[in-house]
Each structure stands twice: as structure tokens, then as C-alpha cells.
Amino acid sequence: MTREEAPGARDVAVVAFAQTDHRRTSEELSEVEMLMPVLHEVMASTGLRTADIGFTCSGSSDYLAGRAFSFTLALDGVGAWPPISESHVEMDGAWALYEAWVKLRTGDADTALVYSYGKSSPGSVRDVLTRQLDPYYLAPLWPDSVALAALQAQALIDAGATDEPALAAVGARSRADAAGNPHAQLRGAVPQGEYLVRPLRTGDCPPIGDGAAAVVLAAGERARDLCERPAWIRGIDHRIEAHGIGVRDLTDSPSTRIAAERAGALERPVDTAELHAPFSSQEVVLRRALGLDETVRVNPSGGALAANPIMAAGLVRIGEAAARIHRGESDRALAHATSGPCLQQNLVAVLEGDPR
Amino acid sequence: MSKEPVAVVGVGQTKHVAARRDVSIAGLVREAARRALDDAELSWADIEAVVIGKAPDFFEGVMMPELYLADALGAVGKPMMRVHTAGSVGGSTALVAASLVAARVHGTVLTLAFEKQSESNAMWGLSLPIPFQQPLLAGAGGFFAPHVRAYMRRSGAPDTVGSLVAYKNRRNALKNPYAHLHEHDITLEKVQASPMLWDPIRYSETCPSSDGAVAMVLTDRAGAARAPRPAAWMHGGAMRSEPTLFAGKDSVSPRAGRDCAADVYRQAGITDPRREIDAVEMYVPFSWYEPMWLENLGFAAEGEGWKLTESGVTELDGDLPVDMSGGVLSTNPIGASGMIRFAEAALQVRGLAGEHQVEGARRVLGHAYGGGSQFFSMWLVGAEPPAS
Numbered sequence: 001m002t003r004e005e006a007p008g009a010r011d012v013a014v015v016a017f018a019q020t021d022h023r024r025t026s027e028e029l030s031e032v033e034m035l036m037p038v039l040h041e042v043m044a045s046t047g048l049r050t051a052d053i054g055f056t057c058s059g060s061s062d063y064l065a066g067r068a069f070s071f072t073l074a075l076d077g078v079g080a081w082p083p084i085s086e087s088h089v090e091m092d093g094a095w096a097l098y099e100a101w102v103k104l105r106t107g108d109a110d111t112a113l114v115y116s117y118g119k120s121s122p123g124s125v126r127d128v129l130t131r132q133l134d135p136y137y138l139a140p141l142w143p144d145s146v147a148l149a150a151l152q153a154q155a156l157i158d159a160g161a162t163d164e165p166a167l168a169a170v171g172a173r174s175r176a177d178a179a180g181n182p183h184a185q186l187r188g189a190v191p192q193g194e195y196l197v198r199p200l201r202t203g204d205c206p207p208i209g210d211g212a213a214a215v216v217l218a219a220g221e222r223a224r225d226l227c228e229r230p231a232w233i234r235g236i237d238h239r240i241e242a243h244g245i246g247v248r249d250l251t252d253s254p255s256t257r258i259a260a261e262r263a264g265a266l267e268r269p270v271d272t273a274e275l276h277a278p279f280s281s282q283e284v285v286l287r288r289a290l291g292l293d294e295t296v297r298v299n300p301s302g303g304a305l306a307a308n309p310i311m312a313a314g315l316v317r318i319g320e321a322a323a324r325i326h327r328g329e330s331d332r333a334l335a336h337a338t339s340g341p342c343l344q345q346n347l348v349a350v351l352e353g354d355p356r
Numbered sequence: 357m358s359k360e361p362v363a364v365v366g367v368g369q370t371k372h373v374a375a376r377r378d379v380s381i382a383g384l385v386r387e388a389a390r391r392a393l394d395d396a397e398l399s400w401a402d403i404e405a406v407v408i409g410k411a412p413d414f415f416e417g418v419m420m421p422e423l424y425l426a427d428a429l430g431a432v433g434k435p436m437m438r439v440h441t442a443g444s445v446g447g448s449t450a451l452v453a454a455s456l457v458a459a460r461v462h463g464t465v466l467t468l469a470f471e472k473q474s475e476s477n478a479m480w481g482l483s484l485p486i487p488f489q490q491p492l493l494a495g496a497g498g499f500f501a502p503h504v505r506a507y508m509r510r511s512g513a514p515d516t517v518g519s520l521v522a523y524k525n526r527r528n529a530l531k532n533p534y535a536h537l538h539e540h541d542i543t544l545e546k547v548q549a550s551p552m553l554w555d556p557i558r559y560s561e562t563c564p565s566s567d568g569a570v571a572m573v574l575t576d577r578a579g580a581a582r583a584p585r586p587a588a589w590m591h592g593g594a595m596r597s598e599p600t601l602f603a604g605k606d607s608v609s610p611r612a613g614r615d616c617a618a619d620v621y622r623q624a625g626i627t628d629p630r631r632e633i634d635a636v637e638m639y640v641p642f643s644w645y646e647p648m649w650l651e652n653l654g655f656a657a658e659g660e661g662w663k664l665t666e667s668g669v670t671e672l673d674g675d676l677p678v679d680m681s682g683g684v685l686s687t688n689p690i691g692a693s694g695m696i697r698f699a700e701a702a703l704q705v706r707g708l709a710g711e712h713q714v715e716g717a718r719r720v721l722g723h724a725y726g727g728g729s730q731f732f733s734m735w736l737v738g739a740e741p742p743a744s
Contacts, residue, residue, distance in 0.1 A: 009460070056597075062440075063419040068412035069442050072727050076599040083612035085619075086597035086731075087448055090413065090420055090440035099437065099452055105459035106359050132419040136380055139418070240426045240436040258433060340423040345436070 013223035013230030017319030018042040022185040022211035022307035025121035032077040042214040054109025056086040059093035059116035093315030094337030117212035118311035150197035152250040153281035170280035171203040178302025185307040206278040211309030231322035231351040235263030238347035253289040259348040272333035274317040278304040325353040359458040363580035363587035364702040366396030366573030372536040375474035376567040382428035388569035396573040400430035404462040409439040409449030409469040410691030443726025446694025447733030470569035471689035501554035503607040504644040513662035519547040521643035529682025531711035536687040561643040568689035588702035592623030593735035600728040613652040616732040637697040694724025705739040
């Protein structure tokens, strides 16, 4: 649906991307203080000012901040005066980008600022994430995010889809690639470590950290004005699956496959894929669902195994894929974001640069 | 590219009450969604995407509840989005859903908002005890009472106006089977004799805490042509935000509200809202906000809003009825309250508002606001499709 071009549909592109250095803790900074440099950077790279932006959309979670309406303070940082056209999703920033993309497609705006942020350091993120499970039957048992991912990993091993050495290789490759990413939290030779929850070792799991990201979108000629080589969003779609772990085949990700089909990702090969796979085993699931082979450069940024700022990590994937197109390192890239336990909800975007 | 016209062809809500102990959160939202589908005579399979809103997650203690609600709302295998813009969220959620249709991304979308406040205590959920904010604000009333006093001082409004609004809205609620408060023995004297909570806001001039959900089916021109009952057509919709606290903020009549209304009127071709709009479902959680928003939305000149209220213009049988359903003052499942305003506006122009129907309502405004009067969302719906 989302890639079938309506007559005269507007092309929308990612024209700028910025992110923080992702860190284990940023306790000396408020969320707003963490976010502000990123907003300034992304705006400066386009030369736009707040008043030039047609629509603003953000993603974050009150539960990470530990207080209701936490996003309202970030808005003050954006500088919403005179008043701006603005919205917020209680989701990863990738979905804020989706909302902004829709807004630009309606023609109501030509440019959009999208940002998201999350600080996991103030609490125990494994415990916090249990609160997003079914509140009557599942959450009272406090199954944490690593334990649920371990169930998924074991299901994959039992199905013969992977084994522990293969998972270790995913971790090692991700951290090695992250050596070239100054923003990554875990870089270079990182030991695979002890079991955290069998069969997952610490090296199969994402670092816990704080971070923020921001993207500027623009439609049509406006994109070319703002960026030498815009990353055109050729298709974008997202799908959700059942919540109950017990009713899903954890070795598969049908929602990713549907989203990829609808986004047009499967029509022609991509050269790059930025996958939001916080656990090494989830990269295995996503590669299978997307049919990615060894010719595709997967997570050259290091991916979520190198930095996983919750609520921003999905937007970072889109930003990293777009930045490779901006730099001429990719012509057609896939970006993926996930939400919920064991890849419950997935978003796929296809980004392309103009032919060279 | 011109936008696809957006039509409301299904509206459903729950009977709002203080505590729905008989249903889970999933059961509550499904009830409203099912009623919206029944109104549109559609099945779950006809829905292409779901856009859900509520605010904030701490009210039920479930982080990102849309994940758990995917099954209950028939969203498995479909796109599902979760909007959160504080008290304006119900309106914003409907506008995000409308954009999906307007941009021709989807043909038919289910949008829904809910709050199950009995799972927590909204008073403390709305108190924000972090450094550098005023301590002991004690809920929304504590935040808004100074702004009401500022309005009274600025406009010279007599202190009786707030009770008139509460008395009117509570009587309107008696005609709405879904309203939370059905105070059959309400009198103006009872409102005026109710305890003072946050001077000048009395107990009977405040909203209740409700459990409830509301849903709408939005569709394109083709979908509207197939609909069994009249559609409400969206003629304009907008959101505006401004910072919570800054030196230049006018808390009595925030510029974001004025700009938002102006954008909606521009889209809808409205030049004289007082004459061209037939009725308003306005977000009035404390009764004094009716006269305040009448001015902010351009229905009255500055300082004159209370005169419309006092002269009976905003009564159900008045020249510009406001909150025909009983409004937020009678029903307040916070995350749903904005969308209820939007949905009630749609019911009015569809002629399906029952006992609280305004005769001949052709163009009705739905209005929501949130945060510290910093987030606004509005739509104007009409009985006729917009001129293309």
C-alpha cells in the first residue's frame, strides 16, 4: 500500500541526520540537555531554523523518564514559538518519522523535524520493559526482555536456524564494524562473555545506554535544496503481530516480511541494511524474513548491538542508512526498526539516492 | 496532489463510568471499536490500519499498551500507531488517522482512544514532583485555577459564569446515554453550593475521572459511498503546540489555540466562525474554560466570551450550542476526552446525536487541548463533502 504511488504523490527524503554519542550513563544531563546538541546539529546541517520547519514529530517513553508527559519538556527545547505544528508518538522515533512522512505526503508541510531520545540509565531497563507486557497475565510474572529474547534464540537453535558460534559471530562483526562509528557505545574487540540468560551471552545482548537522534525530512525539490544527495524514501511500512509470545512462531517475523513487501524492499536488491536487532539472534530472524544474503552490507554502523538507546535506536537505523546514501556509500538501503517483545512490531523503509 | 477527502462513517463509545471493573483494558477498547464498526457496518477485515491514543501510560501502569492491545483491536498483521500528546491526544490521534486517508496511504482506518482511570489515581498521575517545578500543584485544577482567575480579572466576568456552564453541561449529559455523570437532581444552586476546591473552581465545576473508550472509522470517498449511514466530512484539521512555561505565554488565551483554530477555519473556508459554525464540542475540563475558549477560538472578542455563556447562547437550544454531549465536565476518560469531542462533532453533522442533537447542525467544531494549555488539536466536520 505505502509504495504504490498515487498519481502525483510527493517524493519525500531524509536530508539530514544527527545523533549523540551513545553512553552507558548520562546522569549529569537531563533528557533535554542530551537532546539539544543533536537538534542544533541536524538543523545546522540544513541551514533551517525552527520557524522554517513545517511539521515536528517526536518519539519517547514516559516509562523511561519515570514521569508522565516527559516529552513536553523536550518541546520547550525545540523552541516552539511562534507555535508549531507538532505531534508525538509514544514509540520509537522511527514511527515518529512515519507520521511525519504521512504528513508530508498530504502536502500540508514541505519539511519535517523528527527526533527521539531515551535514557535507560536511571533504572533497570530489563525490569522497566516488563511493564509493556500484557498487564493481567504476563507482566505480573516480570519476564524480562533478555529472558524473552533468550526464548527466541533457543527456538532458533532448536529449529536449526543458527547455533551459538554463529550468534557470537554476529556480535563480533557488529562490534568490529562499530569501531568505525564514533557514536557507538561498544566498539572493537568485545568478549562474547558469560551467559546472561542461556543461550544468550552478554555479547549477544545490546549495551544499555542513553542517547538521542534527529532527522530532517523534506519533500520534492525542497529536499534537493537542502541536501546534495537526498535519501529518498521509496517505500515505508510497518506491521504489528500478536502480543502473546505463545501464539507466535518466534523463528519467523511475518510482520517484517509484510512491511518489506509493502515498502517495495523485496523488488530489487538493496546494498545496505540497517537492522534494529538488539539481540544477535534477532538479526538471524530478520535476515531470514527479509531474504538478505551475504552480498548485503548489514549494520555497517554496528547496529543495536553496539548502541541501543531505547526509543531512538530505530530512528538511528533510518538515519544511518540515509547517511550512507548522503555520503555516496549506498544507492539503495533498507532500514528497519522494531518495538515490543521478540520483534513484535516492525517497520521497514527503503531509501535510495539519485542515480550516479 | 490534492488530498483525499476524509469521512467519518462509524462512531462508537462505551458508557463512561467511574470504574469498569467488569472488563480489562482490552475489553474496554474492543467494546468501543466494535460499536464503531457496527455503525459503519464493517468488519475487522475492512480495517487497514489502527491509530490509537491515550495519555499518559502511568494512568494504567502499562508501558506502550498498544503492544498488548494489538490482538484486541484486530491489528495483527496491520500497521498500528500510538499517539501521545497529553490531553489533546484524542484529537491528535484522530488527525493522524485522518492523514493516513488524506495521503491515500490507507483507504479505511480505525482510530481509537481510551483511558481506564480506575486503574490508578489521576490526581497524582498529573502531579509532577520533579525538581524545578512548582511543588504541590495537586493535579490539573491547581495548575489551571490561576489562569481562570487571570481571565476573570482581565474580562471582568462575574463569578457566577462558571456555575452556569457546569449546570448547562450536566443537564446536557442527561440527554447523552454514554455520559458518565447523570445528575438527575442537578440545580444551579447545588453547583454554586458545592465546595471550593481550587479557588475559584468549585467541586461541581470540575470533570470526573472516568473509564471509557471511543472509536471512529475514517474512510475515503469510495468508503463513504458504501457507508450505510450519513458520513461526517472533515473540512479542516490542525495541531499546534507551544512551550509550557515561558515569559511571553498568554495562559488565558494561548496563541497556539488561536493559530490552530485559524488554520482549521482557513482550510474549511470559514471567515466568521460565530455565524458559520453551528455548534462546538469544546474541551472544557473546568467550567470557566468555556468562556475562555470561546474567545480563543474566535467565537467572541477578547473579554466577551462570558457574555455568550451568560446570555444562553451556548445552551443546547441556543444560537451556538457548546458541549451538547455534556462535555469533559460530565465525562473525562482523559486520553479519550479529545476524541470524544471529535466524535460527538461527527455525530452532530451526521444527525445521529440522539436526544442531544442540534437541529440542522451542518458544520461542527471538535476541539481538544492538553499539557499546560500548550497542545491543541481541532477539526471541523460538515454534513456535506468539502468542495474539491
